[in-house]
Amino acid sequence: MAQPLFSLDGQSLITPESFSNKLPSPNRDDETDLLRTAEAEFAIVINIAIQRFSAGKNLPDAVRWLIGQLHEVRHKFGAAVWQKLIPIIQDHPSAKILQQCPFTRWSFDKPRGYSGDASLIDFIYGHPAVAEEVARSTRLGLDIFDYTINAPGPVAVRERRDILTRYVDETAARTGSDTEVLAIAAGHLREAEASKALAEGRLKRWVALDQDPESIGSISSQFHGTSVEPVNGSVRGLLARKHRIGTFDLIYAAGLYDYLTDKVAIRLTQICMDMLKPGGVFLFANFSDEMADDGYMESYMNWELLQRSEADMWRISHRSATEDTEKTVWFGANRNIIYAAIRKRS
Ligand SMILES: C[S@@+](CC[C@H](N)C(=O)[O-])C[C@H]1O[C@@H](n2cnc3c(N)ncnc32)[C@H](O)[C@@H]1O
Structure with missing residues (x-):
């Protein structure tokens, strides 16, 4: 297993860039072509997902499908390409949709300054401590949340x-x-x-x-x-x-x-x-x-x-x-x- 670039200590910020060596990577020569192909695949996946979100039917299932697809893309293209795809996904208009989910938003915003804080885990536990934050979400955000907190992770x-x-x-x-x-x-x-x-x-x-x-x-x-x-x-x-x-x-x-x-x-x-x-x-x-859930976590949640x-x-x-x-x-x-x-x- 490749290692991240730093050792965690009490003060370290845990960010995706710290983990960029983790997945097997293709040759540098192939990288640009592969990134284009990966971007094209992501565009197809996200267009289908957005159509499903807009149709408004069975949203948790649409989110499950998207999470599965991002996992596939992550593994198919390797670390170097995936790391370059992450900011593209994060800048895509779909991020504004998915970050209506309170769990996804908290992870991305990192109110405590680092990834994986205890309040983030409270969303997973369905703990009353984060009930107010959940209640502030849009209807669409709550539908997405319905699946994200019931995903395998x-x-x-x-x-x-x-x-x-x-x-x-x-x-x-x-x-x-x-x-x-x-x-x-x-x-x-x-x-x-x-x-x-x-x-x-x-x-x-x-x-x-x-x-x-x-x-x-x-x-x-x-x-x-x-x-x-x-x-x-x-x-x-x-x-x-x-x-x-x-x-x-x-x-x-x-x-x-x-x-x-x-x-x-x-x-x-x-x-x-x-x-x-x-x-x-x-x-x-x-x-x-x-x-x-790794592809979704690393991109829309910025959580590695x-x-x-x-x-x-x-x-x-x-x-x-x-x-x-x-x-x-x-x-x-x-x-x-x-x-x-x-x-x-x-
Ligand atoms: C994902 S949460 C896990 C909390 C809890 N163990 C659980 O399972 O719900 C990670 C926790 O690790 C703590 N943590 C991260 N780096 C640490 C370090 N270097 N020393 C001590 N605690 C650390 C964070 O403050 C955070 O509360």
Whole structure:
């Protein structure tokens, strides 16, 4: 897998240009011709989509079709051509239509200054925190939203949240009243809302670390008086061992590795392994290279993710943890997100 051009830290902006090396590319000589062909293919696709939007019938299905077509175009023409096609798509009048969808618009506008902020994920969760923003949308925008949040990627993200809740609750059941959990890049910690262990006061502490002070503020007010401990910290701080936060029975990161180079991912995983108690588990998730929404996300949403294969997840796990650890890698139900879990020896 090719690597993005930079390593994410607390201050980095995550933009499509950072990922331009990711897909296999054609010869430079062929590039101009290919770009013309790709533009022509996009023109056909978007004209059909706009006709379907104008007809006003079964809009979610029209959006599903468009997302599928953009995925095909992205893969067919390779990284160099696709990166040049992205601004063409973003400047096309269709962007004004698709960005009426509140989820698409938030991602494109990046109100918090970077891609993939916790409020963006709240659209996927259908969380009341973004209800006002959704309500401000046009009828057409809401119809598009109807499909975008039910596309395979968002479906997988909702499953990921539920998997995290389950891991926390199972850890509490296994380890008893001393359970200590660390969420890295916690966002708004929405997985805590359904946690029985948290609600029943069975966790000693659930440390929620994120680089965004707004997200930390949201966690502080929502979970005030519980065992949740918000920490304004970053991957950079963890790598420098700056945060003195102790050891844990469960550490997890969701929505973070998708932005990390292998080098940073491996280093972070090693540090997390050091922060685990004996028998503890480190779990990390990544969008898989089988994800279906990438073309739409990278163009109309201006949201790039570093997709990983099963082999990529195994490589990170093997390079980060000793042989005596128990490692597993598996796909979520629709294979758009892949997981790795590493259990430390008891
Ligand atoms: C896609 S959200 C995921 C939120 C949450 N884990 C979830 O699954 O809903 C990504 C989060 O990663 C945080 N983040 C990004 N880069 C970070 C870094 N270098 N250190 C700590 N947090 C980071 C962002 O602030 C954001 O809240």
